[in-house]
Amino acid sequence: MLSVHFKCNQSRYLAGLLLLLPLLFLWNGVLIPVAQLLVRSVTDNNGQYIGLSNFSSYFADVGLVSALSHSVFVSVIVTLVSVSTAFTLAYGLVRSQLLGKSWLQALIQIPLFVPSIFPCLGLIYLFGGQGIISSYLTDFNLYGPVGVILGGIIFTLPHAVLMLVTTLRGVDVRLYQAASTLGAGAWRQFVTVTLANSIYGIISACFVVFTLTMTDFGIAKVLAGNYSMLATEIYKQVIGQQNFSMGATISLILVIPTCIAFAVDSWARKKQARLANNQIYQTVDKSPVRDWVFTLVCWLPCLLIIAVIGVVVWGSLIAYWPYDFSFTLANYDFDAFGYGWQPYWNSLILASLVAILGTFITFASSYLTTRVDTSIYLSGFMRLLALLPLSIPGTVLGLAYIFAFNRPDSWLNTLQGTFVILAFNSIAHLFSVAYLTFNNTLTRLDANYERVGCSLSVPQWQTVMRVIVPLSKLSILDIFFYLFVNALTTVSAVVFLYGTHTVLASVVILNMDDAGNIAAASAMGTVLLLTALCVKGTHMFLIQLLGKSTRIL
Amino acid sequence: MKRILFISCCMAIASTSSFANTQLAVYTSIENDRLASYKSAFEKINPEIEINWVRDSTGVITAKLLAEKAAPKADVAFGVGASSLLILKKEGLLQSYKPMGYELLSTKMRDNNSNPHWVGMDAWATGLCINKFVMKKHNLPSPKTWQDLTNPIYKGLIAAPNPASSGSGFMNLTAWIQMWGEPKAWAYMDGLNKNIKMYTHSGTKPCSMAAQGEVAIGISSSSFADNLIKRRAPIDVVLPAGGIGWEMEAAAIIKGTQHLQAAQKLLDWVSSDDVAKLGVKFSGITARESFMSAAGKKSYQAMIDNDLAWAAEHRSQLIEQWRQKYELAN
Incomplete structure (x- = not known):
């Protein structure tokens, strides 16, 4: 017994050392750039220390404060609508036999496959000044809070669905069996099993959706009109007036609501008891009424989203909207616009790099913080660092990278404008969601696997490869494709970092x-969409393949 | 002996590589479809130099250059707004150089200084993009003067660039002040603001919004309109009577470049016939006056005497004032 304890302790120290690697990654990829932001926010544009005068002039400015309240207002509405819709969808996908389940699960994620500006184009085609539907509406102004909220819901819904499906999948199916044996009705089961066991996932989803909306720049840029918002304020300060120091200040103010969200998130995590001890692939019995209701309720938002996306594909195939609706392929002749196809290939290279390296590093980070007894300070610090990127708008992180690394004394200086720095930035930018998803999955796995492995003298890395990885392969697969499509579509994070040979399709x-x-x-957006659809096809195929093998297991 | 042979081999390799292509990193805001013709024309007469473009909007390029101040990545800024170059000059980012053919350039379009830091290539001036269909639908007359735009009949039908994020927007703001003086210009903008549907982030956007019928009138530029008209957009261009603001595309060498000679060659090329001809295609207004098109000359005559230095100096204060009045008051 004593010797077993000794061996396990040894692997603990090793794990502690290993945790330093992802820590180092985040230290360089997030903390140093953010530290540069802090420095910029308390210095003027010539590098002179000015204390908190940027912050006081921010809060003295009624207009800028109203931009803050606009952003919070829009984000709260988007969070409420998006998360409740996503929960309904996720519940339907996991706990009912609705029609066309795998189709729905694939189609609902379509907004993930395009830059956030893409559905905005669709909203313009439908609801803009010359929109197809606008002519039937009176006094409808897309440009303002309405447009940003619509765009935000479409943009965030798939993120929330992805997280909540993972959460609901992890609820131990035996709890439902026990509940029905004890005579609990459907509603009681929903409250005591489903809700009770997914509340942490719901709070995390709220947190993700809220910050995504707060920090997204593309939607606000295209649809906010004269409605001031923080993300566009940063743009105006940095791009319009080259006032980096005020831009840095506003970016840090954006972090405040996110920190509050983070505090709530950690509180929820403590309240949450270890949920299930085993992950069993869920099977749900048929129930005609429930299944039909969910078929209708879940397909409706999905079809609306597809309409918005589909109208953009249609728009890419007509000669000149809204005057000449004849069919043409001329818009796909990218050489004629001076871009060619190189940006597209560049995007594919970046997406592959980000997916492979990102999945590995986020899984490792999550494993080391959730399932290994390292120093609580180390893992706490890791969690904090891992969540930080979520609160930093891509444009700001990109700029922060230039502040931090584009100087002669930086080790990354020679890599400016290469795929290395683009991938580094993208992984750091997308770190949080991947990390949270893995945490959700890994905390659910029985804590005894490693102990058993340890007592059988199996090295821990073998336990990981043989037990933990196979048990979390669905999440690993989800994250791989999540990272791939996000790297394919991200704009804001890379707009400052791309170089001559690394122009990206999304830009x-x-x-x-x-x-x-x-x-x-x-x-161009449609080409990205088609690519991502092919990739998604592969994803679904693999899920089916692995799903079968899981059941055999 | 062997050692000498080795060294001479190394030297031979080194010297051939220096004769090979010099890679010039050129930051630009010129629209993508025009970049290829600049590149091929320049490389044709300078085969030893290869241009690598980094293209983005003026604001992004300026921010990028400023952010990279500590370790510049660019060799030349080419086709970047002159007012942006003035900011860069103020920050000490530009290398002064008086290129060959400097005298050929219009005095309006060069840094008139004993040590010039930048040279102009071509200019583009404010113009109104007017959607014929939408005007007809609302049965509206076409505006002729700046004052016409404050007429309540155009309420909610005009898009204009935001001075806080768009060079064109700032160009209009300073043009009005220079033409009419501050009190009258602000009074004018009060009136105009009542008719504006949306202030846009970029200067091209009002014109494309007019082309798409999102608005009836876009305060933009004739040079952006030409591109849209080529693609059969139903828009007319009107130059409002009483003077118009303008801005030029200019070129400058970035201080600290590793390829000074090649960069100087690119600057020398700015005054060439090739660049003038390419500039005519864009806006009709080129730094070589003899090359201007008829329409370009018309704009050139309507162009106000723009004091770029004055505008650069008062930039943040004017933008702040504008934002307090029209943006943050909502």
């Missing part, structure tokens, strides 16, 4: 839209 879309070439922007 090109934004530039095309700015130049008034909405059709070509739609076309």
